Amino acid sequence: MGEIRMKTCLTAMLVVLAFCFGTAGAQELIRMDTYAFDSTRRPAAVFDHDIHNEAAELDDCAVCHHVWENGTLVEDESSEDSPCSECHGVNPTQENEMALANAFHTKCRSCHIDKGAGPILCGQCHRKMQGGE
Amino acid sequence: MNPTENTLDQAVEEGLERLTQERITRTVNQVLEKETGARFTAYVETCMRCGLCADACSFFLSNDRDPNRMPAGKVKQTVWEMLEKKGRVSKDFLRRAVRIAHLECNVCRRCSMYCPFGIDIAYMMLLVRRIIHKLEITPLYIQDTVNSHSATLNQMWVKEDEWIDTLQWQEEDAREEFEDLRIPLDKPGADIMYSVIAPEPKFQAGLIYQAAVIMHAAGMNWTMPSRPGWDNSNMAMFTGDNEISGRIARAFYETAADLNVRRIVMGECGHAFRSVYDVGNRWDAWAMPPFEVVHALEFYHELLTQGRITITEKYGKKVTLHDPCNVSRGRGLHDMAREVVGMTCSDFVEMTPNREHNYCCGAGGGVINCGPPYKGERMVNNRVKAEQLRDTGAQVLIAPCHNCHSGLEDIVHHYELNMEVKFLGDIIYETMEKRVYTPGV
């Protein structure tokens, strides 16, 4: 009865799962460095700095590597020499409420939405680890 | 004209012939739109069609789990279709509706306890009966009792002089046991008005005798009314004739008010209790009854615990107890009933399920009152009750309710259960010490 149908359904799901985990990826993906995080929930975001900037025609580092002081954006200054985690803690702090992961999400997604290009859905950046990775 | 699978009794069939489509549609819509509100809408719209109510229903269980007889199945075949067709239902549909609402539902409310949402399906079955009443296709026998209520204010065409005569006859007989016993008529300011249902004077007068003996022995200040209003039964409540139902309850309370009694004690009847404790008062705009209404069961408990009645020797046969819906699910008296049985009987065995979860006797809710034409199908529908009774292995079945009593007698005979069906009053009368209570002795 109901149990039989449930079993069929579960089997079907297991087949699907086996399929998706079993597929080996051919090419290596370049991903973000996640050393600042103790642990990660998702695979690191796929991001190749140079390819991205070329495609996005980005020359100004400060678009991403910004500098904020006392709650305002400092014009004409960039921060590419320091890691993001220097200002953005893994958890929100008194000085900076914008936590690290949230900073990435906000920065990337809002720009992709504004420009109408680039990934904006979770799995489009946090792509599943391929077999070789 | 005997009912068959495709026809019902004379009153229903002739009633159906008289109906026009226009009247059917108008009546159905009038009841469903004007006489209901958000409560009904919520019941219809909340039901998730999960089928869990099925296990609650003795009709479903007695008929090999036939979905046609499960609670929500009955609603589907009546109310849902009436709503879907906007009242444009056929005569065949109505004939089926009469069978479902009047013969295949005891309005016992057990299903409210099996529906996870507590949907009151009995309420919807009573709505269907209301429509049936307004279309004048109520089954013959039960309609006759309503006619009697309407004309005489009692259920069984008992005439006023016959009533008084019966009481005096019982008083005279009981005087052989207690020489100064009285059945006081119309005694103003008495503590208790004792009331019974019309079948008692009609053919079970011995019950009035027993009650008089118990009252007398307990030294109660009691009275019985001589005028119409003495009958606490109410079949109109079960046919959806709310107007008559309200009239009956009103006459009853007015009788008690005129006698200026402190409270009303009633005999062992379930549906009558439902009428005067729960339903009839509502039509008369009393949220709760205007008098304290005490069911016999509760009254016996009081007499026994206060020592007004003493038991000489406990009843020895193996007894079991049937919980009547209208005093267990209807008033929570089931534990008290067990205490009374414990105080009067030495060998008690439970039937399961019990208390609020009891199965209806199969006769209640006006089903038995639809009369002999339907006794055969009633017996088929009562199979699960019969099995429950048989499993107890008891010799005596105590049923503190008239409807249950009659229905269970039928079951016991039909299924050859070899059980004696008794009222609690029978047991008390048999086992009590026959002396008048005097305080301090």
Next chain:
Amino acid sequence: MNAFIDFIMGPMVWISFLIFLGGLGYKLYRIIHEVRTKEGYVFSYLTWYHSLRSIGAWLIPFYPRATRQQPFFYGASYIFHLALFVVPLFLSAHIVLVEEAFNVSWPALNDTFADLLTVVIIASLAFFTGRRLIQPEVKFLTTAQDFALLFIVLIPFLTGFLAYHQVFAYQWMMILHILSGEFMLIIIPFSRFSHMITAALTRAYTGSEFGNVRHARDW
């Protein structure tokens, strides 16, 4: 495409929640209003104590006798309903979106556990569908609408599951996930899904009639 996805992940979420909450609120208002005008007696019997007593008794797994008679169904049903709320509300991916929009967050479920619960939800839905197809008394009551309701619940969870595992057509799976989730929210006040509030009302009234008038339990 990004603009469309942004719309369904932004304004459309607002619209869905507005219709969902507003619709239920309006429904509740209508019911109370109609009871007040037409069935005032309901308030003569309704008590907080007996209402909450009955609702409470029915929320405790396997406390009511009826639930013990159908252990498999009620087991599935309890877990299903619990997961139905817990998974969407405590899914890390959802919380991240809320954090991004409002900079507020709350503890999230472990992703693997949430994934497992999703499988349980899908399996429960399969079980409910099976019952409707096979068990005579349920089949008797079932109409196409009942399957539609099961389907409406299934889609957001199934697509969520497939999207999480990035099995195929990720972007479309996500779009379907978002839209079907919003559709489910929107349809709640207009369908029998509104039992999420009306069931409490019917239970409360029956609980009050049983407890307050009849001095009996209804579980």
